[in-house]
Amino acid sequence: MSPQPLDTLKGFGVTFRQIFQKPITQQYPEYKRPLYPRFRGRHRLWRHENGLEKCVGCSLCAAACPADCIRVVPAENTPDNRVSAGERYARIYEINLSRCIFCGYCELACPFDAITLEQEFEISEYSRDDLIYTKDMLLAEPIKRVPVADKELYDTPEPYWKEHS
Amino acid sequence: MIEPWWISVIKAILIVNLVMVAFAFMTWVERKLIGRMQRRYGPNRAGPFGLLQPIADLVKLIRKEAFAPASAIDVLYILSPALAAFTAIAAFAVIPWGPGWDVGGYRVDGWILNVPISLILLFAIGSLGIYGFIVGGWASESKFPLLGAMRTCAQMVSYEVALALSVLGVVIMGRSLSLVDIVERQQDTLWFVIPQFIGFLAFFIAGIAETNRAPFDLPEAESELVAGYHTEYSGMRYGLYANAEYINMITLSGLAVTLFLGGWSGPFLPGPIWFLIKLAVFLVVFIWLRATLPRLRYDQLMTFGWKVLLPVTTANAVVTAALVVAI
Numbered sequence: 001m002s003p004q005p006l007d008t009l010k011g012f013g014v015t016f017r018q019i020f021q022k023p024i025t026q027q028y029p030e031y032k033r034p035l036y037p038r039f040r041g042r043h044r045l046w047r048h049e050n051g052l053e054k055c056v057g058c059s060l061c062a063a064a065c066p067a068d069c070i071r072v073v074p075a076e077n078t079p080d081n082r083v084s085a086g087e088r089y090a091r092i093y094e095i096n097l098s099r100c101i102f103c104g105y106c107e108l109a110c111p112f113d114a115i116t117l118e119q120e121f122e123i124s125e126y127s128r129d130d131l132i133y134t135k136d137m138l139l140a141e142p143i144k145r146v147p148v149a150d151k152e153l154y155d156t157p158e159p160y161w162k163e164h165s
Numbered sequence: 166m167i168e169p170w171w172i173s174v175i176k177a178i179l180i181v182n183l184v185m186v187a188f189a190f191m192t193w194v195e196r197k198l199i200g201r202m203q204r205r206y207g208p209n210r211a212g213p214f215g216l217l218q219p220i221a222d223l224v225k226l227i228r229k230e231a232f233a234p235a236s237a238i239d240v241l242y243i244l245s246p247a248l249a250a251f252t253a254i255a256a257f258a259v260i261p262w263g264p265g266w267d268v269g270g271y272r273v274d275g276w277i278l279n280v281p282i283s284l285i286l287l288f289a290i291g292s293l294g295i296y297g298f299i300v301g302g303w304a305s306e307s308k309f310p311l312l313g314a315m316r317t318c319a320q321m322v323s324y325e326v327a328l329a330l331s332v333l334g335v336v337i338m339g340r341s342l343s344l345v346d347i348v349e350r351q352q353d354t355l356w357f358v359i360p361q362f363i364g365f366l367a368f369f370i371a372g373i374a375e376t377n378r379a380p381f382d383l384p385e386a387e388s389e390l391v392a393g394y395h396t397e398y399s400g401m402r403y404g405l406y407a408n409a410e411y412i413n414m415i416t417l418s419g420l421a422v423t424l425f426l427g428g429w430s431g432p433f434l435p436g437p438i439w440f441l442i443k444l445a446v447f448l449v450v451f452i453w454l455r456a457t458l459p460r461l462r463y464d465q466l467m468t469f470g471w472k473v474l475l476p477v478t479t480a481n482a483v484v485t486a487a488l489v490v491a492i
Contacts, residue, residue, distance in 0.1 A: 012457050015457045025206050027209075
């Protein structure tokens with residue numbers, strides 16, 4: 001007797017057995033997979049301890065961006081309006097998140113550690129215009145909705161400036 | 166006692182609605198069961214356990230834009246899904262699901278229609294349903310639907326022959342073409358699945374090919390033919406084709422239960438409950454086959470239908486006839 005009909009029947013047994021095994025699907029909003037510490041999510045602009053912004057509007061990030069999605073318009077820091085810790089500040093700082101490829105080059109290019117990529121990735125919007133993040137939105141604290149993975153599990157250390165800024 | 170006409174009308178309305186509800190429930194069962202067989206959950210967001218998913222699908226289909234290709238032949242294009250769905254539901258009318266009761270002085274039959282040639286009527290209506298698929302594909306005036314329709318036509322016609330022949334053994338043993346008589350005869354003697362086991366297998370395989378279900382679903386395979394005969398259909402027109410396919414499946418399972426598994430007979434529970442249980446077993450086997458087997462290539466399909474099923478069913482009919490005459 002040829003092996004074929006018996007093999008087909010064994011196949012039926014396989015699919016039948018799978019019904020009683022636990023599915024391997026992870027149900028997303030109830031269970032969120034923890035992210036690795038250097039996960040590249042939404043951007044964030046940082047401030048110093050005394051409240052001055054770190055970003056001086058040098059637009060090295062805009063120059064480094066492969067997708068050309070950062071727009072920086074600098075302005076002079078005047079004595080009565082001192083925004084950043086240098087001679088100039090970024091008057092307009094916008095990132096078009098629909099163009100951004102989340103590569104992290106802006107984070108690497110910034111000499112002042114002013115911009116980093118944090119761990120927020122749930123940034124969907126209903127219209128494309130809402131995806132252009134302005135400076136206030138980027139300065140704001142990202143909402144911590146996603147668990148961060150245990151640092152003990154990852155043997156690659158964090159960059160120096162991430163822990164010391 | 167004859168059943169009054171108004172009871173027939175009420176029963177017909179009730180059964181049509183129940184069959185449509187069964188179709189909706191069937192889509193849910195299929196998605197959940199295939200999901201579980203593939204180690205994933207089926208839909209579980211729309212309502213508890215995804216039970217409102219068919220309603221979500223219904224609303225989606227109704228709200229979709231009903232486009233038509235500019236060169237489609239309007240009358241045929243619109244009528245063919247309706248024809249397919251109509252014949253699928255109409256074929257369910259002759260299937261007996263209960264013994265018949267006397268309620269308040271009136272007789273209520275356990276079937277909507279019983280004529281001496283019910284089986285031939287069912288096959289005739291089923292063959293009309295094939296027109297719905299072929300004409301729909303052809304009237305779309307587009308290459309992929311045309312090819313899908315031609316393949317569907319060839320497949321369904323070839324397996325229709327094997328289907329009718331496989332039933333011949335049951336007809337000879339049951340001494341009648343009426344489904345009610347066949348069920349009653351199975352109550353007196355054996356369930357026909359035991360003497361007619363080969364006929365049962367042939368009927369089931371031919372039935373899977375008739376309803377375009379896996380593994381015989383080449384006409385609607387996405388990777389081969391975009392979507393076959395229902396490529397150019399959207400919204401509720403496509404919904405009617407899906408309706409026709411699932412209700413063909415339900416009707417065929419009902420026929421298999423009636424012809425081979427003793428219809429509504431069973432020890433303790435009332436007739437319709439046994440009918441539903443046996444029907445459910447067949448529908449689960451349909452889904453199980455879809456989850457397990459890969460698709461048959463078109464030439465393999467046609468070879469199997471003509472060179473394997475047809476001789477087997479013919480031999481089955483001849484041997485059955487000889488034995489019935491001898492005994």
